[in-house]
Amino acid sequence: MGIAIPIGLAVTTALAMPMVPAVPTRWAALARRLPASSAPTPAITLYRDTNGWCPFCERVWLQLETKGLPYEEVLINLRDKPQWYKDMVPTTLVPAVKIRSGGTEEVVWESDVILRRLEELHPEPAMLPPDGERAAAEALIAEAGNLSSAGFRFAAAVRNASVTQEEVASLRAAFEDGLDALDAAIAEGGGPFICGGSVGLADATYLPFLERWAVQLPLTSGFALRPEEGEPPRWPQIEGWFVAMAEEPAYARVRGDTYSWSAAVAAFQRIFATNGTLSDAQRAVSRRADGAAALELRRSAQAAPSAAAALAAAEKIIANWEAVVADATAAEPLSQANLQRLEEEDGAAVELLLADCAARLLQCAGRWEDEAGGEPAAEGGEEEEEERALCEAELLGLEPLEHKVRADAARLVSARLCAPRDMGADAAEAMRGVLMAMASESEGLAWRKSGGLL
Secondary structure (H helix, E strand, C coil), X not given: CCCCCCCCCCCCCCCCCCCCCCCCCHHHHHHXXXXXXXXXXCCEEEEEECCCCCHHHHHHHHXXXXXXXXXXXXXXXXXXXXXXXXXXXXXXXXXXXEXXXXXXXXXXXXXXXXXXXXXXXXXXXXXXXXXXXXXXXXXXXXXXXXXXXXXXXXXXXXXXCCCCHHHHHHHHHHHHHHHXXXXXXXXXXXXXXXXXXXXXXXXXXXXXXXXXXXXXXXXXXXXXXXXXXXXXXXXXXXXXXXXXXXXXXXXXXXXXXXXXXXXXXHHHHHHCCECCECCHHHHHHHHHHHHHHHHHHHHHCCCXXXXXXXXXXXXXXXXHHHHHXXXXXXXXXXXXXXXXXXXXXXXXXXXXXXXHHHHXXXXXXXXXXXXXXXXXXXXXXXXXXXXXXXXXXXXXXXXXXXXXXXXXXXXXXXXXXXXXCCCCHHHHXXXXXXXXXXXXXXXXXXXHHCCCCC
């Protein structure tokens, strides 16, 4: 099913969405379409890594979402940690949380300690079974480190040319034994979650590496944790856990997606290349990962976003568009430097693209029309209508090369979008889908307006 959005602002009038105003009122007009925020003031600050890659941060992140605790995030650059953070957290590692209560502040670090402290302070909903039933959960939590180590030892051995095939087979067998044990434990607890019918600390503990392995091990090690479509699962209880987690509302913001974890594989190959040079094995892994990521981008153009996912994506664009423009036109990118950035003078085109994308997402979320399903609520008056007309003229008057820039910008932003770093997986898919549709329409316009030259 394709995305239920109009073909494009500059393509048709019959299907065209309401035009977003041009600068300077553009973003204010879009923000007025968002629902009013009624969130209480956060009493917890979560300090996590900027890339959203840290598995230990993800554990705490899921707990906060599961308990519905209001929190704010402060992102820590692991390559250049600020001095104030190193002064505050003795280990200097992430995650850490700052808990404010009764005029006092408590800083807690180390994910296991944070999980227990938050469980103590906020016991509902409980993420540990009652005392009389807790032993099995505690044993599973303690065993998580062994399974994680077994998986990483196997994955490392596959990539190490000095390890014999017999040694790889032995490590694989040990890893599979650990997965067998986890599968049996989920069955014994009644599922679908690791310790029964609700998300608990055991799920938060296992989630980060299971989520990554499901996407990355097939690319790096030829190991399938989850079955191909139509195939029976090797580990049916673990597969049921994946399905249940995907439907869990608390997981929506925390969940990474296939594109992001595939792109991360290629990024890590480049980051850890010896003297910047990839080995033949690393190049092969990178090609597989890049191919998987490209396939996901194409697939996202066919996805139908939910209203909640579209709204979450629109909120992120409206709040962070300036940072996205800066990244898309950066002369010296800080990450994914292999992705070709645009020129600095293309910043206005990127901004217009993002505003258009936000408007389309808002329409998908049902936030553009009024309650009667009619025209947009008139909040900006004649001035806003004039700005709309200017924006429409701006889009309709784009030259072929400008449409090409617009298409390039849409594909670049899609490729740079990372879940859960920037937003949850569903929101990321919604935004990528809209952007990829916009890229296709702009490429079509560039081709037609140039007489087939572009």
